[in-house]
Amino acid sequence: MNKRVVIVGASHAGAQLASSLRQEGWQGEILMIGEESFAPYQRPPLSKEYLRGEKNADELLIRPAEMYIRHGVELLPGRCVRTVDRTAKRVLMEDGESFDYHKLALCTGARVRQLEVPGADLPGVHYLRTLADVDAIRTRLVPGCRVVIVGGGYIGLESAAALRKCGVEVSVLEVQSRLLARVTAPQVSAFYQRIHAEAGVVIHTGWSVVAIEGEDRVTGVVGADGRRLPADMVIVGIGVIPNVELASQCGLKVDNGIWVDEFASTDDPDIYAAGDCTNHPNRLLGRRVRLESVPNAMEQAKLAAASICGRQQCYDAYPWFWSDQYDLKLQIAGLSEGYDRVILRGDADVGRSFVAWYLCGDKLLAADCINRPKEFMVAKQLLVGALPVSVERLADESLDPKLILKI
Numbered sequence: 001m002n003k004r005v006v007i008v009g010a011s012h013a014g015a016q017l018a019s020s021l022r023q024e025g026w027q028g029e030i031l032m033i034g035e036e037s038f039a040p041y042q043r044p045p046l047s048k049e050y051l052r053g054e055k056n057a058d059e060l061l062i063r064p065a066e067m068y069i070r071h072g073v074e075l076l077p078g079r080c081v082r083t084v085d086r087t088a089k090r091v092l093m094e095d096g097e098s099f100d101y102h103k104l105a106l107c108t109g110a111r112v113r114q115l116e117v118p119g120a121d122l123p124g125v126h127y128l129r130t131l132a133d134v135d136a137i138r139t140r141l142v143p144g145c146r147v148v149i150v151g152g153g154y155i156g157l158e159s160a161a162a163l164r165k166c167g168v169e170v171s172v173l174e175v176q177s178r179l180l181a182r183v184t185a186p187q188v189s190a191f192y193q194r195i196h197a198e199a200g201v202v203i204h205t206g207w208s209v210v211a212i213e214g215e216d217r218v219t220g221v222v223g224a225d226g227r228r229l230p231a232d233m234v235i236v237g238i239g240v241i242p243n244v245e246l247a248s249q250c251g252l253k254v255d256n257g258i259w260v261d262e263f264a265s266t267d268d269p270d271i272y273a274a275g276d277c278t279n280h281p282n283r284l285l286g287r288r289v290r291l292e293s294v295p296n297a298m299e300q301a302k303l304a305a306a307s308i309c310g311r312q313q314c315y316d317a318y319p320w321f322w323s324d325q326y327d328l329k330l331q332i333a334g335l336s337e338g339y340d341r342v343i344l345r346g347d348a349d350v351g352r353s354f355v356a357w358y359l360c361g362d363k364l365l366a367a368d369c370i371n372r373p374k375e376f377m378v379a380k381q382l383l384v385g386a387l388p389v390s391v392e393r394l395a396d397e398s399l400d401p402k403l404i405l406k407i
């Protein structure tokens with residue numbers, strides 16, 4: 001057999017891995033297998049421009065279709081890998097076909113967490129992970145229809161913002177006492193609650209959904225306290241679960257993601273993994289993490305490609321994320337988990353631009369930068385350099401952001 005890399009999963013990580021393999025000089029075959037029936041496309045616009053109808057599916061493609069042909073990447077969309085035979089070094093497809101591999105890359109990503117309440121399978125209850133999911137939502141959207149979003153995290157809030165622009169009525173139900181509770185400080189939650197309320201989104205916090213009502217289609221949502229909200233459509237955004245079943249089935253180590261080292265290698269030297277499905281060490285953070293972000297999927301895929309080509313390169317990136325809602329660009333540097341105080345730069349109670357710096361002692365852990373690109377760059381530099389911070393400078397609005405770096 002000509003040497004072949006088989007990539008399972010054709011999304012951000014898979015597409016990056018395929019092109020990085022060629023950049024790294026891989027001369028053998030590359031076969032990329034993806035369950036969805038599209039060439040790899042960008043997921044972030046799904047809850048933003050694509051949901052608003054401002055981009056079409058072709059504009060979401062990560063690479064033009066010719067690129068795969070030009071680089072000799074054979075793409076098999078709409079096909080699912082069922083098992084991996086590590087002894088034979090072969091993947092077995094759901095339709096019975098099989099492909100041998102020299103090296104295997106698992107880029108299987110994540111799938112939505114399902115809402116497990118009576119009525120959750122009624123027509124009109126949607127999730128938002130794939131292009132097909134959004135197409136199904138969009139065909140049912142008519143001005144004035146009532147959409148209830150279950151989950152006040154980033155996906156739920158981005159969808160709420162997009163849907164308001166489409167002229168529909170939107171309510172957001174969040175089980176916690178505040179929006180974005182898992183990932184942001186109370187000041188940031190309060191800011192987004194205000195912004196969404198100003199845009200006409202009705203937000204209910206502390207609201208636990210116990211049932212979805214309807215005969216042939218959804219007509220409403222029932223809360224734990226018996227309250228009912230009428231709905232023509234329900235969109236559920238309550239998190240994702242990593243797709244680790246292939247890895248578990250073939251005996252690879254799995255623990256909140258496929259266990260890889262800093263070179264994106266699993267405990268089988270011929271199998272690599274990248275993206276949302278992995279649990280990997282991050283030296284800068286000093287611990288293992290499973291991240292759900294495009295930058296992570298791409299960086300890890302580059303490492304996996306380098307490792308496959310025999311050039312080991314360590315994963316040394318600080319996590320960063322973004323979220324777009326209305327005219328607000330939130331850029332997040334670092335992970336805020338474990339913070340003991342928050343310093344604000346700018347006023348979160350009025351206006352639409354400020355920074356929340358997350359500190360543990362004197363150490364900066366993360367920054368949420370809302371319409372503050374300069375501070376975002378500064379935050380990244382502070383984090384990567386593990387530079388000392390001055391609380392006065394972080395908070396001082398009159399100071400040029402670049403001078404925050406000068407102690």
Ligand SMILES: Cc1cc2nc3c(=O)[nH]c(=O)nc-3n(C[C@H](O)[C@H](O)[C@H](O)COP(=O)(O)OP(=O)(O)OC[C@H]3O[C@@H](n4cnc5c(N)ncnc54)[C@H](O)[C@@H]3O)c2cc1C
Pocket residue numbers: 008009010011012013014033034035036043044045046047079080081082107108109110111128129130155243246274275276277291292293294295297320321322323324
């Ligand atoms: C609506 C939305 C908005 C987002 N917005 C942002 C954002 O603003 N910024 C950001 O950084 N991130 C954002 N994300 C997260 C980001 O999209 C993910 O982190 C990224 O897609 C991860 O890429 P991945 O390749 O690891 O996995 P995925 O994108 O999950 O792709 C994995 C692919 O593998 C396929 N697959 C799985 N198992 C098999 C199998 N056995 N056989 C064949 N194929 C298989 C799946 O069908 C899927 O197509 C958003 C996600 C969503 C859903």
